[in-house]
Amino acid sequence: MQGNKIIGEAAIRxxxxxxxxxxxxxxxxxxxxxxxxxxxxxxxxxxxSESEIAAIHMVAGASAAGARSMTSSSSPGISLKQEGISxxxxxxxxxxxxxxxxxxxxxxxxxxxxxxxxxxxxxGGHGDYRVIVLGPDSAQELADLTMDAFDLADEYRTPxxxxxDGMMGQMMEPVIFKEPKPRVYPESFIMKGAxxxxxxxxxxxxxxxxxxxxxxxxxxxxxxVIAQKETRHELYKTDDxxxxxxxxxxxxxxxxxxxxxxxxxxxxxxxxxxISLWPFPTNELRDLAxxxxxxxxxxxxxxxxxxxxxxxLQGRARIGFHGRPGGVVPTPVELANVVMxxxxxxxxxxxxxx
Amino acid sequence: xxxxxxxxxxxMKGNIFHYCAGCGHSIAHRLIAEVIDELDIRGITIGVPxxxxxxxxxxxxxxxxxxxxxxxxxxxxxxxxxxLPDRVxxxxxxxxxxxxxxxxxxxxxxxxxxxxxxxxxNNAVYGMTGGQMAPTSIxxxxxxxxxxxxxxxxxxxxxxxxxxxxxxxxxxxxERCTVNSPASILKTRKAIxxxxxxxxxxxxxxxxxxxxxxxxxxxxxxxxxxxxxxEVMSKEFPLGVMKxxxxxxxxxxxxxxxxxxx
Numbered sequence: 001m002q003g004n005k006i007i008g009e010a011a012i013r014x015x016x017x018x019x020x021x022x023x024x025x026x027x028x029x030x031x032x033x034x035x036x037x038x039x040x041x042x043x044x045x046x047x048x049s050e051s052e053i054a055a056i057h058m059v060a061g062a063s064a065a066g067a068r069s070m071t072s073s074s075s076p077g078i079s080l081k082q083e084g085i086s087x088x089x090x091x092x093x094x095x096x097x098x099x100x101x102x103x104x105x106x107x108x109x110x111x112x113x114x115x116x117x118x119x120x121x122x123x124g125g126h127g128d129y130r131v132i133v134l135g136p137d138s139a140q141e142l143a144d145l146t147m148d149a150f151d152l153a154d155e156y157r158t159p160x161x162x163x164x165d166g167m168m169g170q171m172m173e174p175v176i177f178k179e180p181k182p183r184v185y186p187e188s189f190i191m192k193g194a195x196x197x198x199x200x201x202x203x204x205x206x207x208x209x210x211x212x213x214x215x216x217x218x219x220x221x222x223x224x225v226i227a228q229k230e231t232r233h234e235l236y237k238t239d240d241x242x243x244x245x246x247x248x249x250x251x252x253x254x255x256x257x258x259x260x261x262x263x264x265x266x267x268x269x270x271x272x273x274x275i276s277l278w279p280f281p282t283n284e285l286r287d288l289a290x291x292x293x294x295x296x297x298x299x300x301x302x303x304x305x306x307x308x309x310x311x312x313l314q315g316r317a318r319i320g321f322h323g324r325p326g327g328v329v330p331t332p333v334e335l336a337n338v339v340m341x342x343x344x345x346x347x348x349x350x351x352x353x354x
Numbered sequence: 355x356x357x358x359x360x361x362x363x364x365x366m367k368g369n370i371f372h373y374c375a376g377c378g379h380s381i382a383h384r385l386i387a388e389v390i391d392e393l394d395i396r397g398i399t400i401g402v403p404x405x406x407x408x409x410x411x412x413x414x415x416x417x418x419x420x421x422x423x424x425x426x427x428x429x430x431x432x433x434x435x436x437x438l439p440d441r442v443x444x445x446x447x448x449x450x451x452x453x454x455x456x457x458x459x460x461x462x463x464x465x466x467x468x469x470x471x472x473x474x475x476n477n478a479v480y481g482m483t484g485g486q487m488a489p490t491s492i493x494x495x496x497x498x499x500x501x502x503x504x505x506x507x508x509x510x511x512x513x514x515x516x517x518x519x520x521x522x523x524x525x526x527x528x529e530r531c532t533v534n535s536p537a538s539i540l541k542t543r544k545a546i547x548x549x550x551x552x553x554x555x556x557x558x559x560x561x562x563x564x565x566x567x568x569x570x571x572x573x574x575x576x577x578x579x580x581x582x583x584x585e586v587m588s589k590e591f592p593l594g595v596m597k598x599x600x601x602x603x604x605x606x607x608x609x610x611x612x613x614x615x616x
Contacts, residue, residue: 018437045436049429050462057426057459061402061433064420065441069433087423191418191434193398193441201412202420205405 003142004169007098007162008033010146011070012041014180016096018062018069019230020047020055022077025110026166027100030072031189043067052077056084056097063093064202066190068150068183072098074166076107077122085159086125090204091220094153094160094185096146097131101165103327109329112250117304118164119277131221132160132230133277135248139173141275147180154185156226163277165300167250167329202253223279232275233284237263241270243294243343246285246309248274250329251298257332258339265336267343277305282312289316296320296342298335300328363387365396367416376576378566379407380535382475382542383414384411389547393554398432399442402427403564404451407481411446411524421590425456428463433537442553444471450480453489454511460519464559467524471549472561474515476585477568486570489513497571512590516563520597526558528596532565534580545595557600565591 001009011019019034031048038044045062050056055071062069073081078099088095101116103109104254120133132152132289134145142164151162191200206212237259238244247255250271262269272288272295274281289295295317297306302325309319322338324330358504362368371380390396396417403411405424412419422430427445435443452460452474464468479497480486486499490512494503504512516530527549531542542564549560565587567579574582 018433020433043437047436050458053426054432054459054462057423057429058433058436061420061430061435063433064430065400065434065437067437083423084426091421117487120389138595181486191400192438194416194418195397199416200418203412205409205421248532 001175002029002170002172003139004029004100005033006139007072007146008037010143010177011096011150012037013149013177014072014147015068015183016039016087016150017043017067018045018059019071020049020058020062021071021073022052022055024074024077026102026112026169027072027074027098029169034132047247052080053083053279056081056088058324059095060088060091060093061083063088063095064091064191066192068094068154070096070098072100074100074102075104075113078116078119082119082125085131086123086127086129087204088159089123089129090127091202092157092349093152093202093270095242096153096160096162098146098147098162099164100169101163103325104235105308106135109327110166112300112329113325113327114165114251114300115248115299115304116163117277117299120279121308129219130226130278132156132158132226132279133163134160134232135163135170135275135277137249137252137273139171139175142168143175143177145275147178151181152230154183156222157189158222163249165250170336173244176344186280227279230276231279231281231284232314234271234273234275235282236271236273238270238272238288241292242268243296243297243339244270244272244292245296245339246272246274246305247298248277248305251300254332254335255298256331258335261332262339265340269339269343273339274305280312282308285309285312286316289313293317294320294343296339301325304344363391365390365399365416367414369413371414371541372410373407374570376567376569376579377407378477378533378564378568379480381539381542382473382564382566383411385533385539385546386446386473387415388543389550392547395442395549395550395554398440398546399444400438402431402434402443402445404445404447406448408446408448408475409482409593422512425451426459427451427456428468428470428472429459432463432466432468435468435470439469442471442550444473444550446473447475448481449474449476449478449488449490453515461522464561465522465524467526467558469553469556469558471553472499472559473546474563475566476515476563476591477566477571478512479568481568481571490515490591492586514591516561516591516596519561524559525597526599527560527563528554529598530563530565530591530593530596532583532593534565534567534583552600555600563591565593
């Protein structure tokens with residue numbers, strides 16, 4: 001099944017009842033798939049919105065009204081949605097947002113890229129907030145993480161982003177859809193009219209600075225819980241490794257290909273793959289640095305996640321970087337050659353910052 | 355025995371309005387609340403207040419309310435209404451909200467014929483931010499960002515929202531009213547009631563524009579402001595029903611019945 005369609009099917013199976021979106025390459029199969037599938041679901045609503053901005057605010061309305069809601073886009077479209085994502089975070093409304101990244105900045109191109117890491121993991125819009133960001137690297141994870149995203153969004157009442165790229169969206173792989181968990185979301189959060197009771201307000205505007213500060217700390221406490229409980233990562237051939245590649249998503253697939261070749265050549269290289277990009281699996285990465293001192297970060301960008309790796313390792317290891325921005329997808333052979341050049345030159349693998 | 359002849363609508367909280375003296379918002383709020391009471395829909399109504407002076411509308415309406423980002427009310431209302439089609443959903447928007455930053459969301463909600471009601475407060479000026487030019491400012495109108503008066507060559511023309519939206523086949527009912535006299539207030543109340551009733555009847559998108567005084571930013575007394583609406587504003591924005599598809603359809607039907615009888 002194709003990656004974009006997998007996301008759509010996983011969303012439907014997770015009970016997504018509302019989708020709004022605006023066409024943008026390379027994720028058009030998601031709205032197309034949702035337009036067909038949501039017709040078949042009782043209570044399902046699909047809207048092709050007039051803009052990315054309208055889509056995210058439709059999602060906010062639908063979410064407030066109690067529907068599991070999703071929108072999807074690609075890099076430039078996600079920039080437009082940031083107003084709404086900030087608002088969802090402020091109003092503590094659950095929603096799932098898919099970003100099938102493409103080359104940037106600006107209109108960039110439509111090739112797979114990883115240049116939106118900062119935007120995704122630092123909140124993305126204005127104000128003090130974070131978004132849970134999950135970075136799948138296979139069809140199976142597209143399915144699993146999309147379903148998990150809905151659960152996490154409900155549990156923490158916060159927007160959750162699936163951060164993948166055009167490669168993930170377009171590739172075909174077999175997939176098994178897991179059984180969805182039953183939805184746990186208190187009725188009291190849903191805005192459906194006051195009935196005979198007290199009326200409800202959902203708002204992000206808090207004019208009193210002290211009250212606003214408390215709201216910020218309240219959100220922050222929630223983010224701290226998420227940071228503690230919701231990190232995910234994969235260790236690949238790290239047991240005997242002398243050098244650790246750090247990569248996510250499509251980058252991690254390339255890294256695995258490179259590692260296969262490097263191992264055949266007798267180089268002990270492993271992979272640390274963050275699956276949750278926010279929260280970043282800081283402690284898990286730091287644990288590796290207790291016995292391994294060489295790290296090489298590979299991203300399809302000029303270097304964004306590498307900053308989180310530096311923050312995690314705090315000078316405990318040497319950190320190299322290899323980046324291919326702009327929609328270039330390097331081969332495993334290229335990455336293997338980069339690793340080989342640096343593997344033995346331990347002195348050479350030096351974090352350019354430190 | 356004493357009889358209570360005037361009181362606060364049930365759909366209104368007891369909070370004192372923060373609006374300036376002579377402002378039209380408080381009148382519009384009250385009219386909406388009265389209509390909600392009258393139609394007995396308080397328990398199923400969801401309101402979407404805008405950014406702008408009315409951002410705090412949820413402090414006054416005693417119905418469920420969810421704040422929208424600037425201009426996005428109709429998109430949010432669309433999401434709510436599609437998920438809960440049996441609820442009554444209205445967005446409350448100013449001229450900047452509807453005709454500038456949110457023109458796309460408003461226009462397309464209207465074009466889709468969303469079964470929602472939009473209450474559009476047009477006071478020809480940005481109120482909350484301190485009197486800047488609005489998309490509906492009159493040519494020649496002095497504002498803090500058009501100190502020499504609005505000029506069409508620089509600033510374009512005042513946007514006639516009702517006339518433009520009437521052209522969209524998706525819209526069912528569009529009327530422009532004002533709240534500058536007791537008679538006009540009663541008329542506005544009727545228009546709001548009709549708009550909500552049409553939504554309840556599932557007849558489609560309804561919009562009531564209210565020419566609303568803003569003495570503070572117009573730098574006029576409340577009385578002069580009411581006069582300005584009559585003498586200037588309503589010349590640019592003529593009052594009246596712009597579109598009433600359900601009424602036209604029923605007129606047609608009546609005519610059809612007659613011709614059949616004849």
